[in-house]
Amino acid sequence: MMLGLINPILPYLAITISVWITYIYTLKCGFVSDDLAGITEYDGKLQGYEYGMLSRWIRYHLCGGNFPSKKKFKQQDGTDFVIPQGKIPIWHHFLSVSIFNIGCLLLYLFLAKQFDPKLALLTVILFIVHPICTQSVAWISGLGYPLSLVWAGAILNLIPWVYDSPSMPILILGTLGFCLLQFLAIHAQFATMMLWVILLFLGYWHFAILGALISVVMGFDIIKQTIGIRRDEFIKQNMAKSIYVKPRKIVVALKTFLYYLAHTLVPSKMGLYHTWGFHYDNDVERKDWYFGLGFLAFFGLVVIYFLYPVKEVQLSILWFSSFVFIFLNWITIQQFVTERYVFLPTIGICLLISYFTQNHLIVYALIAGIYLCRTWMMLPTYDNELRFYQSNVWNFIDSEVAYGNLGVTYLRLGQVGSALDSWHQATRINPDYDVPYYNIFSNFRSTADMALKNGDYQGAINTYHQALPYLQKTLNCKICHFHEMWKKEHLDIIEKIQNPVKMLTAERERLVILQSDLTARIVAMKVEEDVRPVQSSIDDAKRQFDRLEAFMKSNGITPT
Secondary structure: OOEEEEEHHHHHHHHHHHHHHHHOOOHOOOOOOOHHHHHHHOOOOOOOOHHHHHHHHHHHHHHHHOOOOOOOOOOOOOOOOOOOOOHHHHHHHHHHHHHHHHHHHHHHHHHHHOOOOOHHHHHHHHHHOHHHHHHHHOOOOOOOHHHHHHHHHHHHHHHHHHHHOOHHHHHHHHHHHHHHHHHHHHOOOOOHHHHHHHHHHHHOOHHHHHHHHHHHHHHHHHHHHHHHHHHOOOHHHOOOHOOOOOHHHHHHHHHHHHHHHHHOOOOOOOOOOOOOOOOOOOHHHHHOOOHHHHHHHHHHHHHHHHOOHHHHHHHHHHHHHHHHOOOOOOOOOOOOOOOOOOOOHHHHHHHHHHHHHOOOHHHHHHHHHHHHHHHHHHHHHHHHHHHHHHHHHHHHOOHHHHHHHHHHHHHHOOOOOHHHHHHHHHHOOOOOEHHHHHHHHHHHHHHHHHHHHHHOHHHHHHHHHHHHHHHHHHHHHEEOHHHHHHHHHHHHHHHHOOOHHHHHHHEEEHHHHHHHHHHHHHHHHOOOOHHHHHHHHHHHEEEEEEEEHHHHOOOOOOOO
């Protein structure tokens, strides 16, 4: 009797243990990349009732930890002192792994009803350890992907229950529940718009039609809002080539299909900056050998689907192809390729591998072990912001974009020399990429601006001279994102170098206003307040004003 109760629980226990053994490391990881603006800087106020605003607000109150902390410490005088602290990443990582865990349990529950429970368990465990999942689970900002698995899994388990029940109230409630879950799934990750294809394959055509209708309506809304906004941004950054649907996009789609298929089977290099297709050009749309392989891969799977009528194989092919369809770059308004886009499609590949290795467990264990090792190698990527961008450079050593972003991270940490080294390396990799040149220019310009405010006027002019060639290289690049804006900046720098009168006059006016404001502040201060710090600032401003006057006089410059 006891064994009968334990046996059904064992697969769920095995799945949960597998999830936490695989991802327990993430609990010591931090906030990286989009986490910084999206989570750490969020103040917890509800900014609207859209899905994204609501989910962020709920997440804040579940995992927030925003300063000041609730911990109080007694001071020597007996009063309480609250130590300010930032958000705590451990709870956000705990939430991500927990949601992934729930999604995997629902996935097993669905697969075990369709196939042999052994195959279902093998598929889910292989999916858990698959390196593709790391970007969706270990990166806090990737929460939408595990959430989409939860909602899709709930749908796939709800529908058979509704179909098996002859009760009209259950049918009505089930249909309403399906609509809600479909709504949540698409908002979590819009690849689930293709879930209706899976429902149609399984014979639930009523819900497949309803799901398709919901997907069409929500798809138009997504195109109108998200894609519309990002399309405008792509146009502004001179990247409009990739956003239009045209016949040539079939070539791009088949190449992308092959890339994702190969990457899911052998995920050797992982991160944000896959070099293939990152800079959209005519080569991406060209019919070359890679297109030929993509054509063979896609239609090869179609042939297998029809000539090998085994449900497990057919579902795995259909699952991968359906959920990857959205990300085949018909319209490119985000990254061209990246791991998290094939989070859901990977389940299809895991089912296919598990089906053909279920009777050869040594082979299965070898594949699962290799995947697990690759996953564990990747998890330290999410330790902190620096490690995140270092990992991208280590994975994509020929990516100028990876080096460019690593340089920005070094600059935030105050390691200016390392930042410049990274940007110079980026220019060596791709001399026609504008961003690292502009970053080097910006560093020189900031140094010049600081020198100007500190009274080193000749040093400021000399540094502007040093900055100018990098801005000229920026404008000459084949890939130039903000040509008009940077062209105006170029003219401004030239004017500062050739005719510094305007710049120095503006600095002179700033110092006059600063002295006036500080003097007014002293007048407004109370008798018991210490005026010495403010008076010291006035004296500093006066000395700098005199130094500027002397510099302008020695160079024959008259204020305008």
